Amino acid sequence: MNYFKMSSDQLQAEYQTLAEKYDACKAQNLKLNMARGKPGAGQLDIISDILSCLVDPAECKVDGIDARNYGELAGMPSARVYWADVLGCRAEQTFLGGTSSLNIMFDVISRAYTHGLLHSPRPWCKEETVKFLCPSPGYDRHFRITEFFGAELITVPMTADGPDMDMVEELVKDPQVKGIWCVPKYSNPDGIIYSDETVSRFANLKPAAPDFAIMWDNAYCVHEFEGEFIPFPDIISLCEKAGNPDMVYEFASTSKITFPGAGISVLASSEANIAYFTKLYGVQMISQDKINQLRHVKYLKDKAHTLEIMKKHAEVLAPKFKVVADMLEQEIAPAGFAQWNRPVGGYFVSLNTMHGTAKRALALCAEAGVVMTPAGATFPYGKDPQDSNIRIAPSLPPVEELQKAMEIFCTCLKLAALEKLLNKN
Amino acid sequence: MNYFKMSSDQLQAEYQTLAEKYDACKAQNLKLNMARGKPGAGQLDIISDILSCLVDPAECKVDGIDARNYGELAGMPSARVYWADVLGCRAEQTFLGGTSSLNIMFDVISRAYTHGLLHSPRPWCKEETVKFLCPSPGYDRHFRITEFFGAELITVPMTADGPDMDMVEELVKDPQVKGIWCVPKYSNPDGIIYSDETVSRFANLKPAAPDFAIMWDNAYCVHEFEGEFIPFPDIISLCEKAGNPDMVYEFASTSKITFPGAGISVLASSEANIAYFTKLYGVQMISQDKINQLRHVKYLKDKAHTLEIMKKHAEVLAPKFKVVADMLEQEIAPAGFAQWNRPVGGYFVSLNTMHGTAKRALALCAEAGVVMTPAGATFPYGKDPQDSNIRIAPSLPPVEELQKAMEIFCTCLKLAALEKLLNKN
Numbered sequence: 001m002n003y004f005k006m007s008s009d010q011l012q013a014e015y016q017t018l019a020e021k022y023d024a025c026k027a028q029n030l031k032l033n034m035a036r037g038k039p040g041a042g043q044l045d046i047i048s049d050i051l052s053c054l055v056d057p058a059e060c061k062v063d064g065i066d067a068r069n070y071g072e073l074a075g076m077p078s079a080r081v082y083w084a085d086v087l088g089c090r091a092e093q094t095f096l097g098g099t100s101s102l103n104i105m106f107d108v109i110s111r112a113y114t115h116g117l118l119h120s121p122r123p124w125c126k127e128e129t130v131k132f133l134c135p136s137p138g139y140d141r142h143f144r145i146t147e148f149f150g151a152e153l154i155t156v157p158m159t160a161d162g163p164d165m166d167m168v169e170e171l172v173k174d175p176q177v178k179g180i181w182c183v184p185k186y187s188n189p190d191g192i193i194y195s196d197e198t199v200s201r202f203a204n205l206k207p208a209a210p211d212f213a214i215m216w217d218n219a220y221c222v223h224e225f226e227g228e229f230i231p232f233p234d235i236i237s238l239c240e241k242a243g244n245p246d247m248v249y250e251f252a253s254t255s256k257i258t259f260p261g262a263g264i265s266v267l268a269s270s271e272a273n274i275a276y277f278t279k280l281y282g283v284q285m286i287s288q289d290k291i292n293q294l295r296h297v298k299y300l301k302d303k304a305h306t307l308e309i310m311k312k313h314a315e316v317l318a319p320k321f322k323v324v325a326d327m328l329e330q331e332i333a334p335a336g337f338a339q340w341n342r343p344v345g346g347y348f349v350s351l352n353t354m355h356g357t358a359k360r361a362l363a364l365c366a367e368a369g370v371v372m373t374p375a376g377a378t379f380p381y382g383k384d385p386q387d388s389n390i391r392i393a394p395s396l397p398p399v400e401e402l403q404k405a406m407e408i409f410c411t412c413l414k415l416a417a418l419e420k421l422l423n424k425n
Numbered sequence: 426m427n428y429f430k431m432s433s434d435q436l437q438a439e440y441q442t443l444a445e446k447y448d449a450c451k452a453q454n455l456k457l458n459m460a461r462g463k464p465g466a467g468q469l470d471i472i473s474d475i476l477s478c479l480v481d482p483a484e485c486k487v488d489g490i491d492a493r494n495y496g497e498l499a500g501m502p503s504a505r506v507y508w509a510d511v512l513g514c515r516a517e518q519t520f521l522g523g524t525s526s527l528n529i530m531f532d533v534i535s536r537a538y539t540h541g542l543l544h545s546p547r548p549w550c551k552e553e554t555v556k557f558l559c560p561s562p563g564y565d566r567h568f569r570i571t572e573f574f575g576a577e578l579i580t581v582p583m584t585a586d587g588p589d590m591d592m593v594e595e596l597v598k599d600p601q602v603k604g605i606w607c608v609p610k611y612s613n614p615d616g617i618i619y620s621d622e623t624v625s626r627f628a629n630l631k632p633a634a635p636d637f638a639i640m641w642d643n644a645y646c647v648h649e650f651e652g653e654f655i656p657f658p659d660i661i662s663l664c665e666k667a668g669n670p671d672m673v674y675e676f677a678s679t680s681k682i683t684f685p686g687a688g689i690s691v692l693a694s695s696e697a698n699i700a701y702f703t704k705l706y707g708v709q710m711i712s713q714d715k716i717n718q719l720r721h722v723k724y725l726k727d728k729a730h731t732l733e734i735m736k737k738h739a740e741v742l743a744p745k746f747k748v749v750a751d752m753l754e755q756e757i758a759p760a761g762f763a764q765w766n767r768p769v770g771g772y773f774v775s776l777n778t779m780h781g782t783a784k785r786a787l788a789l790c791a792e793a794g795v796v797m798t799p800a801g802a803t804f805p806y807g808k809d810p811q812d813s814n815i816r817i818a819p820s821l822p823p824v825e826e827l828q829k830a831m832e833i834f835c836t837c838l839k840l841a842a843l844e845k846l847l848n849k850n
Binding site: 036038039041044045047048051052054055056057060066067068069070071098099100102103106107110113114115125141144145148149255259260261262283284285286287288289290291292 | 461463464466469470472473476477479480481482485491492493494495496523524525527528531532535538539540550566569570573574680684685686687708709710711712713714715716717
């Protein structure tokens with residue numbers, strides 16, 4: 001029954017029932033984790049063959065290049081072709097990173113601060129103020145990079161079509177606004193796919209800052225767990241057509257395709273930006289791990305074959321997302337105090353609970369042995385002004401554990417809401 | 426015959442003979458490369474088994490950690506133990522980098538600039554001037570990192586025992602002097618092993634800057650190509666004993682043990698520094714490639730077994746260094762205008778030719794199809810004040826090619842010297 005329609009006595013009775021249920025859960029001393037978008041063991045097992053797909057040294061020589069030696073800072077040509085195929089851009093527009101796309105994002109922002117981007121009038125550290133747009137709820141690790149370099153983080157609300165573009169278009173008139181973080185497909189955590197109009201408005205932005213940077217983290221570009229692959233526009237050519245060729249930096253990795261932290265990553269951008277960053281990277285390294293690049297290309301082959309592998313991931317992931325959806329539908333929907341999304345890709349379910357109760361709900365979870373992404377993490381500075389948004393990451397636990405964790409989570413959500421309704425804290 | 430004892434006619438005759446020889450070489454349109462410390466194909470073939478040593482996913486789970494998933498930012502415990510064994514420090518004093526130790530060095534200096542080191546009163550970018558000591562001849566990529574961040578590079582001469590420590594001890598009294606680049610064993614390019622006294626004087630430095638950083642690039646820690654392994658003191662414990670526990674950052678990698686650019690690297694320092702940098706690295710990445718860490722530990726096992734592998738590298742490298750030594754002895758020694766070292770480890774032979782002729786000699790080489798490290802590269806800003814030092818990197822070409830390249834190199838050295846003696850330019 002809807003909590004807002006209950007009498008005080010009914011609320012009190014509901015509270016009593018749930019408190020007893022909660023104490024029983026706590027007594028089980030569970031240790032369950034829904035904190036991070038970490039693939040589960042079942043997904044890792046799918047990929048085992050990549051370990052043995054490149055064992056012949058003769059296969060390390062491709063395109064006249066010996067991947068076993070130094071060289072080819074921008075990456076093996078075949079790896080650049082692979083990413084171009086996946087992202088829909090050209091091979092010349094790609095630069096292979098190491099195992100972590102986050103690290104390339106960090107390097108781009110870090111270099112913007114110390115040396116400036118291609119069109120920067122000066123390094124960002126010489127600017128009085130640098131402001132960065134953070135569509136929220138969003139990814140805490142993005143926000144933290146720009147916070148680390150002292151940027152002022154500005155929250156932009158998310159809509160069903162992506163970031164609020166009216167607001168973005170207004171904010172970029174400020175020359176101190178130097179960029180924006182985006183997860184355009186299956187946004188973290190909302191699972192929203194930016195609409196074509198949103199993507200087009202991004203490409204056609206007219207920022208006052210000549211070095212405005214769209215940080216386009218296409219982390220979930222092929223990560224459907226339900227239904228068929230959904231094509232997505234190539235932002236790089238759209239920006240080029242709009243006369244903003246050097247405005248976007250796209251990122252992707254195989255962290256959730258092969259092995260997290262042991263995959264390959266990519267920066268995709270205009271050829272001018274790739275040339276600029278290849279030159280900068282030349283100061284910090286001689287070349288990336290080209291053997292791992294070849295190993296990945298041999299195993300993943302191309303976009304079509306990658307999508308086949310993603311279908312296998314989907315088989316493991318879909319039942320987990322179903323547990324989350326079913327539990328929320330059954331346990332939380334009737335109470336009427338929370339809303340959540342039902343994505344068909346990505347790694348998260350984003351839930352908005354009764355305002356002012358997210359922190360408390362997750363504290364109750366922690367006490368009962370269920371670790372969640374901290375409340376507030378999805379907003380700049382880790383502060384959700386409404387204390388409402390919670391990111392659920394169902395990928396890591398096996399289904400049975402997830403069922404248990406979601407039970408406790410729903411109980412805690414309701415307890416926190418009831419405490420608020422009953423003025424218990 | 427010694428050029429300085431020749432008559433003008435004799436010099437002219439020698440010049441004529443060599444010029445003809447040079448033209449004949451040029452006519453062959455050769456393409457030979459002695460520019461970089463790149464292992465040759467023969468060395469890469471030694472290591473082939475590392476490609477197939479970790480193919481069973483069950484072996485990816487070690488110490489209760491699944492290397493296939495995110496986590497363990499400082500590295501797999503077994504990989505930390507491996508590096509501690511090789512370097513003679515403790516596992517807790519290590520942090521596993523990616524494939525490139527140069528990249529960790531870059532990150533340390535980059536973070537010193539943007540955020541400061543553990544004992545920095547402020548980030549280096551907020552200092553009016555940062556000065557960095559560059560023992561020279563030295564490694565161009567080291568110097569370039571500090572140049573990239575705007576440091577003033579100060580040349581410190583090398584002696585047979587390492588950098589001129591009288592000068593270093595004097596210079597560190599200046600609080601603007603923030604650090605020094607060192608390759609303590611088989612220094613690049615001189616091949617000098619710092620004496621115990623030099624190492625001890627480093628550990629006992631009393632710099633005015635509280636955040637003075639010894640960048641101790643132990644790139645050739647196990648890289649003897651002649652004779653037995655030469656033990657080397659652990660700088661970290663020496664610094665600790667001297668009351669300077671956080672002053673040194675040691676680096677190493679397997680780039681010249683397994684595959685260049687596809688190996689594993691390490692930062693070794695005090696536990697306090699490792700904790701500080703682990704925290705900083707947490708902003709830029711979730712974890713390094715732990716599968717590659719395990720692959721390396723399984724293949725290299727420990728220091729003892731690594732030394733056995735290094736013996737195999739030595740079998741390939743030693744004949745190449747012999748070609749260089751023999752050619753110089755035969756072609757250049759009699760002429761009396763150049764000096765060079767005869768290292769038993771590392772990747773280079775450092776040669777000092779007649780002052781004012783190094784650039785010209787290498788221009789002649791280039792014209793005849795022999796690529797060398799540019800003259801001057803071994804000094805800050807790429808400028809050798811005496812235009813004399815040349816770094817010879819004999820590892821890449823096969824012996825027959827190397828023979829040919831050295832023949833041309835010696836011819837060019839002599840031609841450039843003769844031009845100078847005959848006032849031809």
